[in-house]
Amino acid sequence: MGDIAKLIGKRLGLGLVILLIISIIIFFMVELLPGDVAQAVLGQGATPENLAAMRKQMGLDQPAVVRYFGWLAGALTLDFGNSIVTGKAVMSIIGERFMNTLFLASYAAVIAVPISIILGVIVALLRNSIFDRVANVVTLTSISSPEFFLAYILILYFSIKWGMFPSNAKISDGMSFADLLWRTFLPALTLVLVVVAHMMRMTRASIIALLASPYIEMARLKGTPPWKVIVKHALPNAWAPIINVVALNLAYLITGVVLVEVVFVYPGIGQALVDAVSKRDFPVVQASCLIFAATYILLNLAADVGAILTNPRLRHPK
Amino acid sequence: MTKKKDVLLKIRNLRIEGYSNEHWVDIIKGVDLTLHRGEVMGLIGESGAGKSTIGAGAMGYARDGTRISEGSSVEFDGMELTTATESERRALRGNRIAYVAQSAAASFNPAHKIIDQHTEAPLHYRLQKRMEAQEDAMQLYEKLRLPHPHEIGFRYPHQVSGGQLQRAMTAMAMSCRPDLIIFDEPTTALDVTTQIEVLAAIRDIVDEYNTAAIYITHDLAVVAQMADTIKVLLKGEEVEEAPTEEMLDNPKEDYTKSLWAVRSFESPQRQRPKGEVPLISLQHIDAAYTAGPKILDDVSFDIYAGMTVAVVGESGSGKSTAARVITGLLPPQKGEVLFKGEPFTPDYRNRTKDELRQCQMIYQSADTSLNPKVRISEIIGRPAQFYSGLKGAALKNRVDELLDLIELEPALYYNRYPPELSGGQKQRIGIARALAAEPTFIICDEVTSALDQLVAEGILRLLDRLQNELNLAYMFITHDLATVRSIADEVVVMQQGKVVEQGPKDEMFQPPHHPYTDLLLSSVPEMDPNWLTTLLEERGVDNVGDAAAAKIAT
Numbered sequence: 001m002g003d004i005a006k007l008i009g010k011r012l013g014l015g016l017v018i019l020l021i022i023s024i025i026i027f028f029m030v031e032l033l034p035g036d037v038a039q040a041v042l043g044q045g046a047t048p049e050n051l052a053a054m055r056k057q058m059g060l061d062q063p064a065v066v067r068y069f070g071w072l073a074g075a076l077t078l079d080f081g082n083s084i085v086t087g088k089a090v091m092s093i094i095g096e097r098f099m100n101t102l103f104l105a106s107y108a109a110v111i112a113v114p115i116s117i118i119l120g121v122i123v124a125l126l127r128n129s130i131f132d133r134v135a136n137v138v139t140l141t142s143i144s145s146p147e148f149f150l151a152y153i154l155i156l157y158f159s160i161k162w163g164m165f166p167s168n169a170k171i172s173d174g175m176s177f178a179d180l181l182w183r184t185f186l187p188a189l190t191l192v193l194v195v196v197a198h199m200m201r202m203t204r205a206s207i208i209a210l211l212a213s214p215y216i217e218m219a220r221l222k223g224t225p226p227w228k229v230i231v232k233h234a235l236p237n238a239w240a241p242i243i244n245v246v247a248l249n250l251a252y253l254i255t256g257v258v259l260v261e262v263v264f265v266y267p268g269i270g271q272a273l274v275d276a277v278s279k280r281d282f283p284v285v286q287a288s289c290l291i292f293a294a295t296y297i298l299l300n301l302a303a304d305v306g307a308i309l310t311n312p313r314l315r316h317p318k
Numbered sequence: 319m320t321k322k323k324d325v326l327l328k329i330r331n332l333r334i335e336g337y338s339n340e341h342w343v344d345i346i347k348g349v350d351l352t353l354h355r356g357e358v359m360g361l362i363g364e365s366g367a368g369k370s371t372i373g374a375g376a377m378g379y380a381r382d383g384t385r386i387s388e389g390s391s392v393e394f395d396g397m398e399l400t401t402a403t404e405s406e407r408r409a410l411r412g413n414r415i416a417y418v419a420q421s422a423a424a425s426f427n428p429a430h431k432i433i434d435q436h437t438e439a440p441l442h443y444r445l446q447k448r449m450e451a452q453e454d455a456m457q458l459y460e461k462l463r464l465p466h467p468h469e470i471g472f473r474y475p476h477q478v479s480g481g482q483l484q485r486a487m488t489a490m491a492m493s494c495r496p497d498l499i500i501f502d503e504p505t506t507a508l509d510v511t512t513q514i515e516v517l518a519a520i521r522d523i524v525d526e527y528n529t530a531a532i533y534i535t536h537d538l539a540v541v542a543q544m545a546d547t548i549k550v551l552l553k554g555e556e557v558e559e560a561p562t563e564e565m566l567d568n569p570k571e572d573y574t575k576s577l578w579a580v581r582s583f584e585s586p587q588r589q590r591p592k593g594e595v596p597l598i599s600l601q602h603i604d605a606a607y608t609a610g611p612k613i614l615d616d617v618s619f620d621i622y623a624g625m626t627v628a629v630v631g632e633s634g635s636g637k638s639t640a641a642r643v644i645t646g647l648l649p650p651q652k653g654e655v656l657f658k659g660e661p662f663t664p665d666y667r668n669r670t671k672d673e674l675r676q677c678q679m680i681y682q683s684a685d686t687s688l689n690p691k692v693r694i695s696e697i698i699g700r701p702a703q704f705y706s707g708l709k710g711a712a713l714k715n716r717v718d719e720l721l722d723l724i725e726l727e728p729a730l731y732y733n734r735y736p737p738e739l740s741g742g743q744k745q746r747i748g749i750a751r752a753l754a755a756e757p758t759f760i761i762c763d764e765v766t767s768a769l770d771q772l773v774a775e776g777i778l779r780l781l782d783r784l785q786n787e788l789n790l791a792y793m794f795i796t797h798d799l800a801t802v803r804s805i806a807d808e809v810v811v812m813q814q815g816k817v818v819e820q821g822p823k824d825e826m827f828q829p830p831h832h833p834y835t836d837l838l839l840s841s842v843p844e845m846d847p848n849w850l851t852t853l854l855e856e857r858g859v860d861n862v863g864d865a866a867a868a869k870i871a872t
Contacts, residue, residue, distance in 0.1 A: 212382070214424040221377060222412035222439045222490075236429035312429050316474045 003317055004308060011304050015297045022293040023075070027068050030282050040280040041084050071286070080287035085279050090287045094272050098291060100171065101261075101268035104184055105253035108191035113246055116196045120203025120242075125230050127208060139197030151190045151263040158186060169264035187264040191257060195249040202245040206238035213237075239310035247303030255292045326497055326530050327353040327376060327394050333387035334371050334380065334554075345371055345384065347554045355497065356528040360545030360562070362535060362577075364770035365741075367551040369534040373500040376532060377415050378407040395497065412439035416491035418520075420503040422483035426475035432483075433471030436490045445494055458489040461526070462519040463859065481512035481864055485519050492523060499524070501533045505540060509632040509797060510841040515863035517543055517843075518854055536770065538577065539843035542566055543850040550574050562847050576772065578845075583775050585782045587823050588625050588807045595659040596620035597791050598644060598677075598759055602653035605643050613639045614650070615815040623758065624785065626792040628806035628823075630799065630838065632867070636815040637795045641761045644793070645677055675705045678752035682764035684744035688736040694721075694747055695732045701754040720750040724780060742773035749780065759791045766801055778805050799842045803827065811835045813870070834870045837862075 038054040039046070046054075055061050059070070074080060080090035119139075123132040142150065159167040165185045175183070207230060210216060219233040258270035269288060276284035308314050334346040346368045353359055361369045371384065378399030380386050392399040394415065399407055411417075416439075419425035427435060437451035446454065452471070459467035462485040475483060484504055491499050501520065505513040521544060524531050533544045541548055541562075548565045550557040550573070558571045569575050598621040605614040614636050621627045629637045642648040644655055646666030655662040657676065663669045678701075681687040688697060695717050702708050702716045718728040724746040736744055745765060752760050762781065766774035782805060784790060794806060802809060802823070809826040811819045811834065819832040831839065841862065843849060854862070 214419055214421060215427040217381070218417065218419055218425040219427070219438075220411070221374075221379060221417040223408045223410070223442065224412070224438065225408065233427050233429075237427070312474050313476050316477060 004314065007308055007314070008305050011301055015301045019290075019294055019297055022297075023072060023290055024068070026286055026289045026293070027071060028064065030286055031064055033282075040282070075287070075290060080290075081283040083276075083281050083284055085276075085281045085284075090283045093284060094269055094288055094291070097267055097269045097272045100266065101254055101257065101270065103180075104187055104191070104257065104261075104266065104268060105250065107181065107184060107188040108195070108253050109250055111188065112192040112195050112249070113199065115192070116199035116246075117203050117242065119196070120200045121207065121230055121235065123200070124204045124207040124211075124234070125227055127204070132204075135200070139200055142193040143197035146259075147190055147194050148259045148263050150193055151187070151260055154186050154190055155263075158189075167264065169266040171267065184264075184266065187257075187260050187266055190260050190263075191253055195253065199242070199245050199249055203238070203242050206241045207234045210234045210237055236310070240307035243306040243310070244303045247299045247306075251296045251299045254295050324355055325352055326355045326357075327351065328391070329372075329376065329393075330391040332372065332375055332390045332392065334368070334375055334384055334390070335387055336371075336384045338383075342385070344387075345554050346375065349551070349554070349556050351376070351549065353498070353530050353532065355530055357547070358524060358531045358533055358545045360533045360535065360541035360548040361551060362538060362541050362548060363551035363557075364536060364772065366553065368554040369536075369551055370502050371554075372551070373417075373502050373532055373534050376498070376500060377411055377417065378402065379411070409443075412496075413443050413445075413494045414496050415498045415500070416494070416496040418484075418487050418491045418499060418501045418504050421507050422487040422504075423475065423480055423507075425487065426483060428475055431472055431474055432478065432486050432490075436471060436486070436493055439490075440493050443494060451493070455489065455493065458492055458523075459486065461523060462486075462489050463515070464489075479512075479864065481508055481515055484508060484516045488516070488520055488523060492527065492529075495527060496529060498530045498532070501531055501535075501544075503535055506535065506537070510799070510843075511632060511837055511863050511867050513540075513843070514841050514850070514853070517850060518859060518862070520544070521850070537843065539845050539849070542845055542847045543843060550577070566845055566847065583778060583804045585626075585778075585805050589822070590622050590625070590808075594622065596656070597623040597658060598662075598793075599656040599659075600640065600644070600653070601656060603640070603643055603650045603655070604652035605639055605648055605650045607648070612651075613815050614643065616653075617812075617815070617817055618653075619810045619817060619820055621759065621791050621793055623791050624789040625807045626785065626794055626805055627808045627810060628794040628796060628802040629810045629812060630796060630802055631812035632797065632838075634814075635812040637812055638763060639815075640812075641679070641763060641793065641795060644761065645679060671705060675755040676757055677759045677761070678755050678757040679761045679763065680745075680748045680752050680765050683768055684736075684741065684748045685768075688744055688747060688751075690735060690737050692735070693732075694734050694736070694739075697736070697747060698750045698754050701751060705755045716754070720754055723753060723784065724750045726750075740773075741769055742776060745769060745773075745777055746780065749777075749784070753784070753788070757790070759793070761793045761795065763795045764797070765794075767796065767798060774801075775804075781805065799839065811838065813867070834867070837866050837870065 038051050038058060038060055042050055042054055059067065071081070078091055082089055083093055086093070119135060123135050126132050155167040158165045166183055167186065169184045169187050171180055171183055211234060216229060216233055219229050224233070257268060258274055260266070261268040261270045262274070269291070272284065273288045275281070276288065329349065329351040332346055332349045332351070333344060335342040336345045349372060351359070351372070361372060363369050371381070374381055375386060375392060378392055378394075386392075386400055390400055394410065397406075426432065433452055433455050436455045437448060440446045440451040440454070441448060455471055456467050459470060464470050464482055464485055470478065470482070470486070478486065488504070504520065505516050508516060517540065523529075533541060535541050545562050547559060547561050549559040550571070552573055557573050558569070565574070566578075569578055600618050600620075603614050603617045604612060606612045617636070617640060619627065629640060631637050639648065643650050646664060646669055649664035654664070657673070663673060666674065698717050698720050699713055702720070703713055706716070708716050717732065721728040721731055726743065726746055736747065739747065748765075766777055769777065778801065781792065785792065794801070796802060806823045808822050809820065810817055811826075811832065813834050818834045819826070826835065827839070829836070840853060840857070857866075
């Protein structure tokens, strides 16, 4: 067990280093943009004196490095400063929205991950059959269609023609959990359609790649039925690549859903980011980027750890 | 020996086709086979003879990309397998017909404990409850003399050594007490010392339960120990079949005779020239891979110009590491390598072109050491160009000359690619590539172990001829003592990174030996069908294999 703890510790340390590097990139990229916050707040018509006074007030006359560490120290306590548009704390703007995004992502993931893996196992078992081909064509079609297009199709049928689910996924605090699930079903379904193909095909490919292994032939020659060969002998050795693809898709669910949020008017972090960029609300942009980066790193870390934990050679050292 | 009782397996006109290049081609071309209860039949032949395919076919199983043709008949205990449904066939597998694969390390599922894989079939067929099946597994482990029989099954495959795994797999095949076991080269991947244990174990258990077996191997001496009858195969067809003793004493067909005669080649032994400095001299070498344990421990030996030194030992004994030190791939931690009495630059990156050319390598697997996408002319031409600066017509002449040297017609092979060649031809290209540098010294790393015996013999003869013509020195890394006997002038025996014994070949094959050399020599199977029985009587069952090697090491 000690070895695994050490491995995980190492990965975690590496993740922190990467996050630090990303924070540097995010901070200084924003610095490189023409115009600064003072300019943005005061507008084009501001006099140089006013600008200088504003900079002093906001601490912008300090060297960039000093401001970076100040920002980083704040970020560690989840204090990203104040929005320059509304003046409210950044966290109060994106905190709740990030939670909403997490909710939608989890909703989609809870549906998509089991479906993809079960489908992947079934198509691996029935490889080259009609079912395999149909599943491939359907999932490939859904992954190749732009997500807003899928979203509009779903709205057309599920809300306009059949009236089963609302097309507007606006949620508020007082809603019951069931109501939440009902209101956000269509955006979640859109996301499911987008991510299932990738995970299913990886599950199928990883399992089929193993079917040529001597231990699979051994299992067959022991009289093991085909489904058991796949589920018991192939799947346990196929987890590492599957977990990696799942993690990538989960990260996508959190960071890549701007279009879906916009179509369904869902109050997620993606929309907040778009708003902030168009209004040059730098503190909000920086905070959102850092949260996205942390999400990516955390999920990839989880995938690495998952791959390690499912490898018996590492789990049971000699 | 033969127990002529009722027929268990009757194969008639077995034809199996394989799919290649969008055509179905016959791999097995009408083989008949009759096996009685409790009888052991050896199937031998070179690679491509179709031994394993027949073995699988005896279970009614066609590997992916193959199919059993119409008109074939495989009758197991009165049941016709070729017309049976898949689930009827499956119900026999693991239950009444079991399979033991070549590489236990690859054939045990890394994700499950050994005992869980062992009990899978008995549980699936509801022959035993889990606890009973586990109890039974432990008893089988004990019978097969596995260490800690009550505990070893609860380990994962990678936690157990290769020889032990192979015995565990034999135990697994026994789990449902089948009527027939197919052994598919069960000891080919093992060291000779380990092989004995496995052979003894298989023979005991097959005798005890009166199980019939098909024993597939390319090693004649092994099959002589195991089988009641031997069937010789060539390219999917039967050559001949006879009881073991008769087959060994009096083979009828020319092909069989040629197989038997393989071990006849022996190059005359050369003696060290007096008063000369050795070409290569290893002096008290210690070596290790980064931060790992010491792989070589105070290793010293000399190789003289024009002579062959065979370095023998089990896997992990440090043979290949010694070669890496000489080539400069792994600079030693202590000690030095001398070339003609002068220090040889330790790291290959700092060696001059002339130093680099002196020492070339030929690898075990010609398949992976030749780039499949590069023409033969370029594979051989590159080193000629690099070391000798040849260009244009001079380069082409040199490549032709090299192809002549390795007995391949230049016009035919000049423009071909490695995948178009046979295993033996590829290995010849590997030799030509080494010769292109005009070396004085060549390291041959298990160059014949991936080849069939007849082909291997051709390679050995070629190497011997080249040595005489070009005055080459060889370091021959091998675990096959028959190869040592046929080509070596001197022998170095290594165990666990140390040289335990060295000397001229004739002395090494005469007692007295270091106990490890003795163990190694006595572990090499001989053609005599009573060899294993005699050896076990002489040494005792606990004094062979890993156990004996471990005793010597401490």
